[in-house]
Amino acid sequence: MHFKIAFIGFGTVGQGLTEILLEKKDMLVEKYDFHYKIVAISDIMKGAVYDENGLDVKKILDLVKTGKKLDRYPNGVKGMDSTATIKETNADTIVEVTFTDVKTGEPALTHIKAALDAGKNVVSTNKGPVVKQAVELLDMAAKNNVHYGFEGVVLAGTPALNLARYTLAGNKITGFKGILNGTTNYILTRMEEGMSYDDALKKAQDLGYAEADPTGDVEGFDALGKVVILSNVVLGKNLSWKDVERQGITEITREDVEKAKAEGKRWKLIGSAEVQSDDSVKAKVWPEKLSLSDPLAGVCDAINALTYYTDELGPVTIIGPGAGRRETGFSLLIDLLEINRKSTEKTVIKKVA
Amino acid sequence: MHFKIAFIGFGTVGQGLTEILLEKKDMLVEKYDFHYKIVAISDIMKGAVYDENGLDVKKILDLVKTGKKLDRYPNGVKGMDSTATIKETNADTIVEVTFTDVKTGEPALTHIKAALDAGKNVVSTNKGPVVKQAVELLDMAAKNNVHYGFEGVVLAGTPALNLARYTLAGNKITGFKGILNGTTNYILTRMEEGMSYDDALKKAQDLGYAEADPTGDVEGFDALGKVVILSNVVLGKNLSWKDVERQGITEITREDVEKAKAEGKRWKLIGSAEVQSDDSVKAKVWPEKLSLSDPLAGVCDAINALTYYTDELGPVTIIGPGAGRRETGFSLLIDLLEINRKSTEKTVIKKVA
Numbered sequence: 001m002h003f004k005i006a007f008i009g010f011g012t013v014g015q016g017l018t019e020i021l022l023e024k025k026d027m028l029v030e031k032y033d034f035h036y037k038i039v040a041i042s043d044i045m046k047g048a049v050y051d052e053n054g055l056d057v058k059k060i061l062d063l064v065k066t067g068k069k070l071d072r073y074p075n076g077v078k079g080m081d082s083t084a085t086i087k088e089t090n091a092d093t094i095v096e097v098t099f100t101d102v103k104t105g106e107p108a109l110t111h112i113k114a115a116l117d118a119g120k121n122v123v124s125t126n127k128g129p130v131v132k133q134a135v136e137l138l139d140m141a142a143k144n145n146v147h148y149g150f151e152g153v154v155l156a157g158t159p160a161l162n163l164a165r166y167t168l169a170g171n172k173i174t175g176f177k178g179i180l181n182g183t184t185n186y187i188l189t190r191m192e193e194g195m196s197y198d199d200a201l202k203k204a205q206d207l208g209y210a211e212a213d214p215t216g217d218v219e220g221f222d223a224l225g226k227v228v229i230l231s232n233v234v235l236g237k238n239l240s241w242k243d244v245e246r247q248g249i250t251e252i253t254r255e256d257v258e259k260a261k262a263e264g265k266r267w268k269l270i271g272s273a274e275v276q277s278d279d280s281v282k283a284k285v286w287p288e289k290l291s292l293s294d295p296l297a298g299v300c301d302a303i304n305a306l307t308y309y310t311d312e313l314g315p316v317t318i319i320g321p322g323a324g325r326r327e328t329g330f331s332l333l334i335d336l337l338e339i340n341r342k343s344t345e346k347t348v349i350k351k352v353a
Numbered sequence: 354m355h356f357k358i359a360f361i362g363f364g365t366v367g368q369g370l371t372e373i374l375l376e377k378k379d380m381l382v383e384k385y386d387f388h389y390k391i392v393a394i395s396d397i398m399k400g401a402v403y404d405e406n407g408l409d410v411k412k413i414l415d416l417v418k419t420g421k422k423l424d425r426y427p428n429g430v431k432g433m434d435s436t437a438t439i440k441e442t443n444a445d446t447i448v449e450v451t452f453t454d455v456k457t458g459e460p461a462l463t464h465i466k467a468a469l470d471a472g473k474n475v476v477s478t479n480k481g482p483v484v485k486q487a488v489e490l491l492d493m494a495a496k497n498n499v500h501y502g503f504e505g506v507v508l509a510g511t512p513a514l515n516l517a518r519y520t521l522a523g524n525k526i527t528g529f530k531g532i533l534n535g536t537t538n539y540i541l542t543r544m545e546e547g548m549s550y551d552d553a554l555k556k557a558q559d560l561g562y563a564e565a566d567p568t569g570d571v572e573g574f575d576a577l578g579k580v581v582i583l584s585n586v587v588l589g590k591n592l593s594w595k596d597v598e599r600q601g602i603t604e605i606t607r608e609d610v611e612k613a614k615a616e617g618k619r620w621k622l623i624g625s626a627e628v629q630s631d632d633s634v635k636a637k638v639w640p641e642k643l644s645l646s647d648p649l650a651g652v653c654d655a656i657n658a659l660t661y662y663t664d665e666l667g668p669v670t671i672i673g674p675g676a677g678r679r680e681t682g683f684s685l686l687i688d689l690l691e692i693n694r695k696s697t698e699k700t701v702i703k704k705v706a
Contacts, residue, residue, distance in 0.1 A: 020665065024523070032522070157666050159520035166519055166694075167512035169385070170377070170686045295658075295672045298651035305648075312373065312683040313510050313673055319648045320669040330665040333523045341519075 001033070001343040003336065006040035006050075006091035008082045008111050009098030013125050013152075014041075015064060016329025017095065022057050024333075034340045041070060042085040044098070051076035052090045082107070086114045093339065095332055096124035102216075102225060103241075105129040116140045116148060123335035125152035125328055131225045131241070134232045147342070149335025154180065154226045155304045157330035158320030162338070164234045164308060171310035173234055175274035180226040180285075182302035182322040183209045183217040184249050184269040189300045191257045192266065197250070209302055209323070219248035220285040223271040227283050231273045234308070237281045239273075245284035252287055265289045266297045274309075295319075354386070354696040356689065357407075359393035359444035361435045361464050362451030366478050366505075367394075368417060369682025370448065375410050377686075387693045394423060395438040397451070404429035405443045435460070439467045446692065448685055449477035455569075455578060456594075458482040469493045469501060476688035478505035478681055484578045484594070487585045500695070502688025507533065507579045508657045510683035511673030515691070517587045517661060524663035526587055528627035533579040533638075535655035535675040536562045536570040537602050537622040542653045544610045545619065550603070562655055562676070572601035573622060573638040580624040580636050587661070588626060590634045598637035605640055618642045619650045627662075648672075 007014050021028075021036060028034040037054030047070040049055060055076065063072055071078050086094055094115040100108040105128030112129050115122045116137065129137060130153050141148035154160045155178075164173060179185050183204050190200035201218070204210040209217075216222050224244050231239045249269050260267050268290050273283035290297040295317045299305040304322030307315045321327040360367050374381075374389060381387040390407030400423040402408060408429065416425055424431050439447055447468040453461040458481030465482050468475045469490065482490060483506050494501035507513045508531075517526060532538050536557050543553035554571070557563040562570075569575050577597050584592045602622050613620050621643050626636035643650040648670045652658040657675030660668050674680040 020523075027525075028523075158669055159516070162520040163512070163516065163671075167515040167687065169690050170373075170381075170683065172380075292645060292651060293653045295648070295651050295656075298645060298648050300646045303648075312686075313680055316511055316671070316673040318516075318669070318671050320666055327666055330523065333665075334520070337522050 001035065001340045003034070003036040003340075004090055004092045005036055005038045005095055006042070006085050006089055006093070007038065007095045007097065008042055008085060009096065010041050010043040010046055010064065011097060011099065012325045013328045013332070014095060014097040015061065016325040017332045018057055018061060018329075020326065020329055020333055022061070032337060032340055034337065039091050040080070040085045040089045042080055042082050043070070044082075047071045047078065048080045048085060049073045049076045049078055050080055050085065050089050082111055083114060086111060086120070087118055091120060093121040093123065093336070096122055096126060097332075098126065100126045100128050102128045102131065105132045109133065112137060112148065113140065116144050116146060119144050119146055121147045121149075121339050123149040123332045125150070125331060127153045127225050127229065130229050130233070134229065135238065147335070147339045149332075149338060151334045152328050152331025153229055155306060155318070155320060155322050156324060156328040157334065158304060158318060158322065158327075159334055160306050160318060161233060162334060163318055168308060168310060168313075168316065171312050173308050173310055175272065175309040176230055176234065176306060177270055177272040177296065177309075178306035179268055179296055179299050179304055180223040180271040180306070180322070181217055181220070181269060182304055183214070184220075184223070185299065185304070186302045187218070188249065188252070188257070188267055188269070191252070191254060192261060196254055197252065218250050220246045220269060223269060223285045227271040227273055227285055231281055231283050235273060235275060235281060239281065239283060243283060245286065247286050249287055260289050263289075264292050266292065268296060268299070270296070354388065354693045356387070356389040356693075357443055357445045358389055358391045358448055359395070359438050359442055359446070360391065360448045360450065361395055361438060362449065363394050363396040363399055363417065364450060364452065365678045366681045366685070367448060367450040368414065369678040370685045371410055371414060371682075373679065373682055373686055375414070385690060385693055387690065392444050393433070393438045393442045395433055395435050396423070400424045400431065401433045401438060402426045402429045402431055403433055403438065403442050435464055436467060439464060439473070440471055444473060446474040446476065446689070449475055449479060450685075451479065453479045453481050455481045455484065458485045462486065465490060465501065466493065469497050469499060472497050472499055474500045474502075474692050476502040476685045478503070478684060480506045480578050480582065483582050483586070487582065488591065500688070500692045502685075502691060504687045505681050505684025506582055508659060508671070508673060508675050509677060509681040510687065511657060511671060511675065511680075512687055513659050513671060514586060515687060516671055521661060521663060521666075521669060524665045526661050526663055528625065528662040529583055529587065529659060530623055530625040530649065530662075531659035532621055532649055532652050532657055533576040533624040533659070533675070534570055534573070534622060535657055536567070537573075537576070538652065538657070539655045540571070541602065541605070541610070541620055541622070544605070544607060545614060549607055550605065571603050573599045576622060576624040576638045580626055580638055584626045584634055584636050588628060588634060592634065592636060596636060598639065600639050602640055613642050616642070617645050619645065621649060621652070623649070
């Protein structure tokens with residue numbers, strides 16, 4: 001496929017994807033017949049630029065990395081806002097990576113709807129819209145014969161959603177259990193090595209894992225959003241925030257961690273959901289003491305992991321990074337490659353027919 | 354797609370797939386537009402039956418489970434051998450699950466070539482042909498515009514190969530490391546609980562994990578075959594048996610296991626390969642003492658696990674069953690669903706065009 005891509009938002013994740021696209025340009029053509037031009041970028045802080053023939057990606061990255069506005073780019077149309085960029089450019093695929101309120105899903109939700117409505121593919125790492133309206137947005141994409149990809153909203157570029165959709169297809173997935181938040185797992189790992197909760201949190205903040213206000217991570221809200229997403233997208237349910245029980249890690253002490261260690265166990269913040277016999281789902285985020293023979297127990301530092309419970313294979317677990325500039329940027333390439341694969345298979349047949 | 358399937362071989366794995374196809378018939382139609390008839394079965398011990406309109410799957414399973422020959426099936430053509438079943442029936446897809454010598458790859462290799470040559474899809478759990486000629490057979494399938502699927506040869510139905518091919522696409526995979534043999538992992542787990550090697554082996558034999566002559570498992574030959582397959586299929590190399598260093602678990606004593614435990618470590622039989630700076634590959638099967646923070650260390654009993662080393666995501670690990678009647682049978686459904694997905698996407702476009 002020959003993609004014409006527009007970025008709505010151009011922060012670290014968008015730049016991460018752009019670097020990957022630039023570095024892997026030849027490989028993508030050779031291995032996947034994947035071609036692209038980035039035709040537009042619109043960012044509320046960095047400005048906007050549009051060239052229907054494609055922007056010089058290297059120049060764009062140089063501008064942004066030296067803190068300059070996109071208006072300094074030598075050619076193209078400047079100043080288009082996100083709506084105009086979605087609707088009025090020749091882009092066929094929108095990379096939606098704005099800074100978005102995870103509770104309301106805005107402004108990403110509006111952007112995604114506008115793009116799907118205009119018959120454009122969307123790939124996005126924004127959790128909010130998926131938490132709020134995954135089912136509706138996927139329906140909307142299907143009706144418009146385009147693709148809405150959001151692999152990165154759970155476990156970043158570790159392919160948790162693709163694993164369920166493609167490689168575990170044919171199984172009935174009856175539940176899941178995972179370490180869905182890297183920051184809390186980092187803190188618990190440090191506590192097991194002897195640090196206090198406060199020191200471990202401080203270190204996570206120094207490393208950029210935890211924000212100044214760490215509530216979203218340590219009280220389990222981030223993991224909760226992912227439990228909602230997995231319940232709705234993988235288990236086919238229709239949960240919202242309030243349907244999930246939640247407890248964070250703030251009440252776990254060094255003594256609790258030591259005691260668990262003595263028992264050959266480890267505390268982990270677990271997000272889980274289980275389909276019940278009446279087809280409802282029981283979902284929660286909760287600290288659990290895992291035995292060392294549980295595959296999730298060995299998952300340390302900021303790494304994430306997810307176990308799916310399947311009817312044919314029993315538990316199947318995937319472990320990988322859950323955050324990071326390149327790792328999350330890469331999740332968008334997974335989505336783009338999925339669009340490309342469908343399109344390429346179509347193209348082959350058109351030639352044969 | 355409307356599959357017309359022929360089974361070459363009808364042992365536990367073939368029966369496992371047949372049970373899954375029977376139980377999931379409606380789900381497969383509804384969810385994947387996957388339709389099938391089993392038109393032929395040819396097994397060297399159980400006999401052969403062919404009906405171009407499709408066999409009654411339940412009747413077939415009843416016959417086989419009560420130890421009766423397929424000649425007792427009420428209708429159809431009896432007595433066709435495997436070659437005739439591949440070439441002269443109306444089957445479009447061959448499930449190759451014969452009892453095959455893993456060293457020579459025969460008779461599976463001959464069957465697979467005949468089927469691909471006749472323009473039929475092949476799905477198979479036989480390791481031998483993949484160890485010997487994966488690259489040639491995949492080329493042959495591509496030339497004939499058909500599919501050769503063998504997801505089950507590594508980690509049974511745990512989607513190790515599909516994970517690399519689809520969901521990790523876009524990464525450069527530079528190596529892998531895995532627990533690729535369930536029997537040895539079962540023995541090591543029991544030894545860690547206090548059993549001697551001999552008692553643990555005996556128990557593995559009682560449970561049907563290990564054969565009467567356990568050499569293939571405990572000396573690392575089974576894992577070695579999988580290292581060759583992964584090196585050639587995932588890393589794109591061209592290794593054969595002799596290119597892989599090998600040591601089994603027979604020299605590991607209870608004392609070694611205890612000592613590791615005291616160090617907070619665990620012995621595992623690890624199969625690994627790593628692409629070197631000169632693009633060659635260093636591959637081996639070897640017992641390793643893993644730290645408990647290694648995701649592979651927590652993998653106990655007969656479970657398998659595989660870590661891929663990737664350029665964008667770092668290590669990504671999948672953990673799941675590596676054997677079993679249904680679990681291996683299910684791997685064939687993964688391959689069939691892949692054929693179906695390609696075909697369905699083609700069909701949709703034909704309608705649109």
